[in-house]
Amino acid sequence: MEKEGLILSGVNGLYTVESENQTFYCRSGTRVRKNDGKILAGDRVLFRDNGDGQGFITSLLPRKNFLVRPPVANIDLLCMVVAPKDPAPYLYNIDLLTVLAEKNGIECAIIISKSDLADCSDISEIYGKSHYTVVKTCSKRNEGIEEVRNLLKGKICVLCGASGVGKSTLINALYPFLELETGELSEKIARGKNTTRTTELFPLGEGTYLADTPGFTAVNTELYCEIDHKELHNLFPEFFEHESGCRYADCTHTKENECGIADAVAEGLIAESRHESFKKLYYELKSIDRYK
Numbered sequence: 001m002e003k004e005g006l007i008l009s010g011v012n013g014l015y016t017v018e019s020e021n022q023t024f025y026c027r028s029g030t031r032v033r034k035n036d037g038k039i040l041a042g043d044r045v046l047f048r049d050n051g052d053g054q055g056f057i058t059s060l061l062p063r064k065n066f067l068v069r070p071p072v073a074n075i076d077l078l079c080m081v082v083a084p085k086d087p088a089p090y091l092y093n094i095d096l097l098t099v100l101a102e103k104n105g106i107e108c109a110i111i112i113s114k115s116d117l118a119d120c121s122d123i124s125e126i127y128g129k130s131h132y133t134v135v136k137t138c139s140k141r142n143e144g145i146e147e148v149r150n151l152l153k154g155k156i157c158v159l160c161g162a163s164g165v166g167k168s169t170l171i172n173a174l175y176p177f178l179e180l181e182t183g184e185l186s187e188k189i190a191r192g193k194n195t196t197r198t199t200e201l202f203p204l205g206e207g208t209y210l211a212d213t214p215g216f217t218a219v220n221t222e223l224y225c226e227i228d229h230k231e232l233h234n235l236f237p238e239f240f241e242h243e244s245g246c247r248y249a250d251c252t253h254t255k256e257n258e259c260g261i262a263d264a265v266a267e268g269l270i271a272e273s274r275h276e277s278f279k280k281l282y283y284e285l286k287s288i289d290r291y292k
Contacts, residue, residue, distance in 0.1 A: 002058065006209075007043040007073075009200040015039060015057065017047060018203060024049065028057035040066060041199045041211065042073035042156050065104040067158075070199045072211050074156055077107045079148075081161030081170060084118035090162070091126070095277035097160065098132065102235040103227055109133040111148055111159075113166040116141065126271040130238045139166065139173040149174050154207040175204055229285035233261075236278055238270050254279045 005019035005026075017024045026047050028039060037060075039045065044061040066073040078101040082089040094110070101108040110127045112120045115136040127134050133151060137144035152174070161167045171178060201209040233239050233253055245260025246253070253261040253275075264270040 001049050002046050003049050003055075004061070005045055005047055006201075007039055007041055007045060008203065008209075009041055010039055015045075017045065017055065017057075019047075019049075022053075024053060024055045026055040026057050032057055032060060038071070040071045040073040041201045042066070042075060042209075044074065065106060067100070067104065070158065070211065072156075072158060072199050072201075075104070075106050075158055075211075076155035077109060077152065077157045079109045079111050079152075079157060079159045081111045081113050081159055081165050081167045082123060083114040083165045084112065084120045084123065086114070086117060087162055087164050089123060091273045092277050092280065093162070094127075095274060096281065098130070099227070099232070099235045099281065102237065107155075109135065109151060111144075111170070112136045113161075113170050114138065115143065126273055129269065129271050130236070130274060137170060137173075139169045142173065145173050152204075152208055152210070156201065156209045156211070158211045171210070175210075178202065178204075227285055229282050232278065232282050232285060236274065238264075238274065239278075242269065252282065254282055 003019045005017035005024065008016040008018055008023075010016070013027060015026045015028065017026050024047065026045075032039070039057070039060060043063065045057045046059045046061065047055040047057045049055050063073045065075055067075065078097065080094050080097050082094060098108050100106075110123065110132055112123055112134065116138045120136050124134050124136065135144050135147050135151065137148060139145070148170070159167055159171070199211055201211055203209055227235070233243070239253065239261055242260040242264040243251075243253075245258075245263055246256070247258035248256060251259050251261075253259055256262075261270065261275065265272055265275045
């Protein structure tokens, strides 16, 4: 009997598949992997139920998106967890991740952790202007926790953030029953360790899944090589309403006079840091030799 299921994890060719509130352990034929490519956490598949809790994957269903790193498919929401201090946010990395989300059609949100440590208004203002959801949280005071939980509800979610931002503490506040698991995971994915682990989805009920993303703290331009510098402006959503103010149809929004984007920055309608990130990434992408 063939069923549809969701891949939670895969290790050495054995995949954990959730289907109809049951967990199955499935192998996959070489033909499926050869024709469809690597099977990722988040993939939806068809499999044969052997009747003993095991099965055999027969095909990979079409994806709406996927990331190479972390290797996750069909992501609904990418959340950047940032702290106002200890460590201070590196805005360029946050902006790189929003671009990656926009390119892949993934909803994006900013979760501010440890909001009791310092004023968070700058971060809220920058990304509020970018039309992203911004939630301030304090796990110690249980502030913003329910709002984040509602944001994640019913979605396949990826949470990422630099070491020390309090991501594990936030997860424990959101889903206390994961406390032991996240404690163990946080040690395994600590910065400086070279262990390679497979991304895994944790079912949280009500159709909500959270991806453990080991090593997803460092961002480099290699992840963005498929983006052409000429399309980059489309991946900054706050630019849309101001581009009509550009004098030149081919305005790059980097150095031209009479640029609607530059005018919006000067008027405080677009955050200066976002425009600086745009220009930096624009020139990095432009310099890539795509004909190697």
